[in-house]
Amino acid sequence: MQKQDGLPAEIDLSRPSAARVYDYFLGGAHNFEIDRQLAEQIASMTPNLAGTMRAGREFLRRAVRVLLHEGIDQFLDIGSGIPTVGNVHEVAQAVNPNARIIYVDIDPVAVAHSRELLVGNDRTGVIHADLRDPGRILAQARALELLDFDRPLGILLAGVVHFIGDDDRPGDLLATLRAAAAPGSCLVISHSTFEDQPREMLDAQRLSARTDTEITLRSRAEITGFFGDWTLLEPGVVHMPLWRPDSASDVDDNPAQFGAFGGVARHDQPVG
Numbered sequence: 638m639q640k641q642d643g644l645p646a647e648i649d650l651s652r653p654s655a656a657r658v659y660d661y662f663l664g665g666a667h668n669f670e671i672d673r674q675l676a677e678q679i680a681s682m683t684p685n686l687a688g689t690m691r692a693g694r695e696f697l698r699r700a701v702r703v704l705l706h707e708g709i710d711q712f713l714d715i716g717s718g719i720p721t722v723g724n725v726h727e728v729a730q731a732v733n734p735n736a737r738i739i740y741v742d743i744d745p746v747a748v749a750h751s752r753e754l755l756v757g758n759d760r761t762g763v764i765h766a767d768l769r770d771p772g773r774i775l776a777q778a779r780a781l782e783l784l785d786f787d788r789p790l791g792i793l794l795a796g797v798v799h800f801i802g803d804d805d806r807p808g809d810l811l812a813t814l815r816a817a818a819a820p821g822s823c824l825v826i827s828h829s830t831f832e833d834q835p836r837e838m839l840d841a842q843r844l845s846a847r848t849d850t851e852i853t854l855r856s857r858a859e860i861t862g863f864f865g866d867w868t869l870l871e872p873g874v875v876h877m878p879l880w881r882p883d884s885a886s887d888v889d890d891n892p893a894q895f896g897a898f899g900g901v902a903r904h905d906q907p908v909g
């Protein structure tokens with residue numbers, strides 16, 4: 638399914654893609670003119686947005702390290718994006734070389750580049766699938782025989798659940814994923830919000846309607862609901878920079894400026 642220039646045949650170059658816009662903001666090379674135009678327009682409305690994306694990456698890195706500390710050595714990273722520096726497998730395998738990671742993304746460019754990057758890393762796998770079909774993600778992940786679903790698993794949903802509209806019942810999708818995970822597993826979510834946001838940020842988020850992956854901003858309470866009955870780790874669902882910063886100096890005066898909440902919860906064994 639490759640075009641002559643090495644790109645997957647199913648890429649639609651007439652519309653910007655969220656993964657490629659995100660790649661551009663992070664300084665990556667896997668984006669096209671149509672993506673850069675949208676990125677620049679968003680950036681001119683919200684100079685903060687590139688910072689938001691970096692803050693999201695930083696949150697994910699800290700969360701993965703906490704999961705490793707909890708003894709988790711296998712990860713299902715859904716909405717993993719185009720590989721840039723500091724990918725989950727790099728963070729995890731630097732701490733535990735035996736850590737296993739499956740990347741999942743709906744975007745064919747993200748999937749193609751992930752496969753390319755991971756050639757030779759036999760503790761990683763890549764799946765081209767849609768979070769709106771968690772049953773298929775789980776079936777494909779099991780088929781790869783890389784993760785052991787009887788052992789604690791890290792489910793990573795960083796910056797992706799806001800691409801699921803309410804009509805697609807994100808709460809049910811997440812419940813399906815949680816139900817597949819053994820006790821001791823952890824769920825990591827970061828999610829854009831309208832809470833505490835200036836108008837220009839909300840306007841910029843609306844531009845996402847031009848991509849195939851429109852964003853739905855949600856409240857802290859709605860985002861907290863995605864963790865179901867799992868136990869939220871301290872400090873709960875907070876603006877991303879406030880989630881276990883490496884040092885107090887990493888948190889500036891306005892942590893809400895990055896427009897997204899982050900949290901981590903653990904599947905504890907029921908008592909009794």
Ligand SMILES: C[S@@+](CC[C@H](N)C(=O)[O-])C[C@H]1O[C@@H](n2cnc3c(N)ncnc32)[C@H](O)[C@@H]1O
Nearest residue numbers: 656716717718742743744767768795796797800
């Ligand atoms: C903002 S990026 C986040 C990348 C990475 N998780 C991170 O935090 O650095 C969102 C990613 O989610 C992917 N995505 C959007 N909707 C999706 C869906 N329904 N299923 C799977 N992936 C999706 C996009 O293609 C994009 O690569």
